[in-house]
Amino acid sequence: MTKPYQLQLFNSTPESHENIQSRIIKERTGTFTDNMKLPIHRWFRYSAGFSAAWVEGVITELEPKIILDPFAGSGTVCVAADKLGVTSYGIEAHPFVHRLAKGKLAWVVHIHEFLEAANKIKHSAAMLQPKLPEKIPILLSKCYTEETLTDLLRIKQAYLELAPFLSEEVQSLIFLAICAILRSTSYVGTAQWQYILPNKRKAKTGEPFEALEKQVAMMQEDMCQMQSITRSSLSTLVQDDARSLKSLPDNLIDLVITSPPYANNYDYADATRLEMTFWGEVNSWGDLHETVRKFLVRSSSQHVSKERLNLDSLIAESIIEPIRDELLPVCQELANIRGTKGGNKAYHTMIAAYFTDMAFVFRALRRVASSNCKICFVVGDSAPYGVYVPVEQWLGKLAIAAGFDFWSFDQIRQRNVKWKNRKHNVPLQEGRLWIEGECMAQSPSHKFGQDLGKLLEDIVEYDILKPRLQQFAQTKNYYLDWQRSRPARSGKKVTWEDKYGNKHDLDFVIEIDGTDDQIGRPVAFIESAWRRYTKHSKNKAQEIQGAILPIIELHHLSAPFYGAILAGDFTKPALDQLRNNGFTIIYIPYKDVVAAFKEIDFDIEFDEETPDESYTEASKKLAALTTLDKEKLRQALMRVSKQEVDRFMDTLRNCLERYITKVILVPLFGIKYEFERIDDAIAGLNTLNVDNPSGEFERFEVIVDYSNSDTIRASFQTKTLLADFLRKLGS
Numbered sequence: 001m002t003k004p005y006q007l008q009l010f011n012s013t014p015e016s017h018e019n020i021q022s023r024i025i026k027e028r029t030g031t032f033t034d035n036m037k038l039p040i041h042r043w044f045r046y047s048a049g050f051s052a053a054w055v056e057g058v059i060t061e062l063e064p065k066i067i068l069d070p071f072a073g074s075g076t077v078c079v080a081a082d083k084l085g086v087t088s089y090g091i092e093a094h095p096f097v098h099r100l101a102k103g104k105l106a107w108v109v110h111i112h113e114f115l116e117a118a119n120k121i122k123h124s125a126a127m128l129q130p131k132l133p134e135k136i137p138i139l140l141s142k143c144y145t146e147e148t149l150t151d152l153l154r155i156k157q158a159y160l161e162l163a164p165f166l167s168e169e170v171q172s173l174i175f176l177a178i179c180a181i182l183r184s185t186s187y188v189g190t191a192q193w194q195y196i197l198p199n200k201r202k203a204k205t206g207e208p209f210e211a212l213e214k215q216v217a218m219m220q221e222d223m224c225q226m227q228s229i230t231r232s233s234l235s236t237l238v239q240d241d242a243r244s245l246k247s248l249p250d251n252l253i254d255l256v257i258t259s260p261p262y263a264n265n266y267d268y269a270d271a272t273r274l275e276m277t278f279w280g281e282v283n284s285w286g287d288l289h290e291t292v293r294k295f296l297v298r299s300s301s302q303h304v305s306k307e308r309l310n311l312d313s314l315i316a317e318s319i320i321e322p323i324r325d326e327l328l329p330v331c332q333e334l335a336n337i338r339g340t341k342g343g344n345k346a347y348h349t350m351i352a353a354y355f356t357d358m359a360f361v362f363r364a365l366r367r368v369a370s371s372n373c374k375i376c377f378v379v380g381d382s383a384p385y386g387v388y389v390p391v392e393q394w395l396g397k398l399a400i401a402a403g404f405d406f407w408s409f410d411q412i413r414q415r416n417v418k419w420k421n422r423k424h425n426v427p428l429q430e431g432r433l434w435i436e437g438e439c440m441a442q443s444p445s446h447k448f449g450q451d452l453g454k455l456l457e458d459i460v461e462y463d464i465l466k467p468r469l470q471q472f473a474q475t476k477n478y479y480l481d482w483q484r485s486r487p488a489r490s491g492k493k494v495t496w497e498d499k500y501g502n503k504h505d506l507d508f509v510i511e512i513d514g515t516d517d518q519i520g521r522p523v524a525f526i527e528s529a530w531r532r533y534t535k536h537s538k539n540k541a542q543e544i545q546g547a548i549l550p551i552i553e554l555h556h557l558s559a560p561f562y563g564a565i566l567a568g569d570f571t572k573p574a575l576d577q578l579r580n581n582g583f584t585i586i587y588i589p590y591k592d593v594v595a596a597f598k599e600i601d602f603d604i605e606f607d608e609e610t611p612d613e614s615y616t617e618a619s620k621k622l623a624a625l626t627t628l629d630k631e632k633l634r635q636a637l638m639r640v641s642k643q644e645v646d647r648f649m650d651t652l653r654n655c656l657e658r659y660i661t662k663v664i665l666v667p668l669f670g671i672k673y674e675f676e677r678i679d680d681a682i683a684g685l686n687t688l689n690v691d692n693p694s695g696e697f698e699r700f701e702v703i704v705d706y707s708n709s710d711t712i713r714a715s716f717q718t719k720t721l722l723a724d725f726l727r728k729l730g731s
Contacts, residue, residue: 039222040107043215044100044180046074046271050259050378055080062374064255070242070361071258071297075101078235082107083226087234089253091242093295096272096281098239103176106169107226108233114223117162117170118177118216122209125151125158137284139277143186151208152185152278177219179275181211186274242297243360244502248368256365259378261299263354263391265345268300269293297361298353301345311335314352318549318581319359322401322542323394327355330387337385347384355394360500362395362402362435363546367503375404375435378412383426392433399435401542406436444615445606451622452604453530455630456567456637460588461507461528463634464641465565468649469508469526476656478523479514482507487517496522498550506547507565510656522555523656528565532590541574545581552582556712561655563648567593584651586644588637596636600629658710660729664703665722671695704729 041052055077059067064086069077072090074097081088082105090105092098130150140149155178163171183190185208189200206214238247242260261268269292276282282291289306298304314320315328334348365375382389396407411431466482473480481494483505489495493505507528514520525548529540548562563584566575570587578585594605602621606614625633670693675681700722704712712729716722 039225040079052076052080059084067255068253069258071260075104077257082233090237091240093241096276103172105235106172107223109169111223121158125154128154137277143188177215180215185211245364245368251370253368256375261297262380263382265300267302297357301350304349304353305346309349311349317356319546320356322397333387359398362399366403377433379433380430381428388426403543404435408434444612448615448619449532459634479511479520481509488519499554504547524561526563531568538574541577586648588641592640599636600632658706661707662705666701668698669695
């Protein structure tokens with residue numbers, strides 16, 4: 001905690017010009033403002049961006065080999081990386097913004113080819129007969145005079161006719177050039193965040209053909225400058241979801257620079273509605289959800305209202321467990337205030353959905369990040385309805401739970417402190433959220449911890465538990481899969497997808513009907529972990545359940561077994577957290593590990609004050625262990641873990657050998673009543689005649705009880721679906 005201090009009423013030393021400039025540059029880190037003066041970046045204004053100059057500075061300082069922007073927007077990071085000759089990946093889920101970014105990254109095109117195509121389109125458009133279509137979207141009729149709209153549509157038609165004969169890169173350049181003149185040729189205003197203001201008139205409006213000529217000339221100039229610096233683009237732009245990053249392999253990225261959507265109700269789908277309407281991709285505001293919004297992180301009330309999200313379901317998501325206790329009261333307060341507001345905005349579900357989505361982003365980033373990857377998020381906090389949401393703190397905690405180790409926050413500027421028309425008085429901030437993996441990965445203590453963990457994993461998993469699992473699987477005709485080559489899958493890893501499409505590598509999976517050549521139906525998932533110090537044990541527990549539970553939810557109808565093998569220092573709350581979520585645990589405390597090593601005259605009882613020299617010597621001794629030493633360790637660890645392993649195997653056996661004791665089918669019939677108020681619902685309830693029910697068939701409720709006290713509950717709309725479910729249970 002910092003010490004409080006008294007601010008001076010007046011600064012006795014005037015701030016120097018250099019300090020002022022430095023402060024301004026820092027404050028603009030999170031804005032796109034200065035980019036409109038930079039080559040390539042200035043081709044299209046997309047306000048949801050940040051400073052390209054700052055990005056270049058970070059890249060120059062950190063010298064990464066491969067950069068990722070999972071919210072690429074109009075391509076700021078990729079263009080900056082190209083300028084510096086660094087490989088980069090840009091991921092953008094907004095289909096239209098992805099097309100705009102492709103235009104910026106086509107700067108490598110031969111300039112003569114670009115100019116020739118632009119001239120052909122201009123001349124072809126000039127030759128077309130001016131004619132407006134019978135049905136013009138309302139937004140276009142509000143934004144343009146008939147003359148201007150006619151010229152723009154002529155340019156559009158000429159482009160569409162010539163596009164099939166152009167390379168994909170030239171198409172992207174011309175498409176971007178036309179998009180870039182749509183605002184300057186409109187007589188209506190544009191808000192700071194790109195929303196169209198139909199009731200605001202501009203003093204000066206551009207003429208389409210002239211505007212296109214100026215845009216092409218500017219692009220030509222910038223391409224010349226960029227191509228004089230470097231001749232090739234090293235950027236790969238992909239239309240993908242940052243919550244899964246399916247298009248990227250594991251452990252690829254050295255540096256992540258991005259600005260994710262802010263939890264401030266900004267509708268990113270609406271930001272390019274004018275351009276999308278012009279190209280015929282949407283006809284009205286109502287088309288935005290299916291065309292764009294449903295692909296994006298849920299950061300606006302329009303998004304969550306359209307999807308009719310439920311707060312209880314969102315809060316129950318296992319992936320937000322690290323912040324659930326803090327998140328729930330904020331969402332409940334927003335829900336209560338909502339009823340008193342005329343706008344009735346669903347901020348309560350928006351905030352819950354936002355952090356759920358961002359938790360999946362961090363999980364995906366952990367998979368693609370290298371061991372020494374650094375991550376920088378430009379973020380801002382939020383206060384919908386005046387209820388403060390500590391965005392950077394909650395994002396930091398979600399990053400830790402995803403497997404990262406450190407986070408810090410560097411404030412860039414204050415927000416909501418100067419505008420007179422602000423809706424609340426809660427001071428806000430914008431800044432850089434830095435996230436890192438274990439930065440001491442190469443330190444002697446970390447190396448020893450890794451080597452020790454690997455040895456324990458080999459002994460406990462593969463020498464103690466695996467033989468028991470193999471024996472059980474063989475006697476019961478199950479198939480045990482572990483990390484090794486198997487014809488039925490690629491590589492050596494045991495990888496399974498969860499209900500969100502994310503992939504997770506596991507230690508053991510037991511299957512029904514599985515063979516070397518065929519993946520079976522999973523009935524048991526087992527993961528392991530080693531922790532040297534207790535301070536991150538709860539984060540590791542959250543990481544395990546964050547990987548396993550969404551897989552379990554996908555296969556919930558078979559109610560599979562799931563367990564974890566833990567060794568080292570884990571706190572009781574961390575262990576309870578896993579057990580309360582249904583995990584069966586084998587836990588070997590660090591003191592038992594220390595005792596086992598003492599049987600081979602090896603003292604590993606180190607702490608965080610132990611000097612590096614001791615860890616270095618311990619690593620050498622660990623590497624020199626003989627086969628006899630390892631066998632003595634195995635025997636010692638078997639003795640201390642026997643009760644835990646026996647209990648684990650008994651629970652596994654009871655789960656997989658269970659049998660159905662009862663199946664309850666409840667066909668539900670009735671009439672659906674809907675009320676707007678609680679009082680109306682109570683009044684309606686009092687008039688219902690439950691002794692003489694009536695109505696149409698609604699659904700089947702099914703309850704299946706097992707011999708080991710497991711229960712499955714499910715609902716089905718038809719007899720066919722119910723019958724299929726029952727057959728699967730019987731197989």
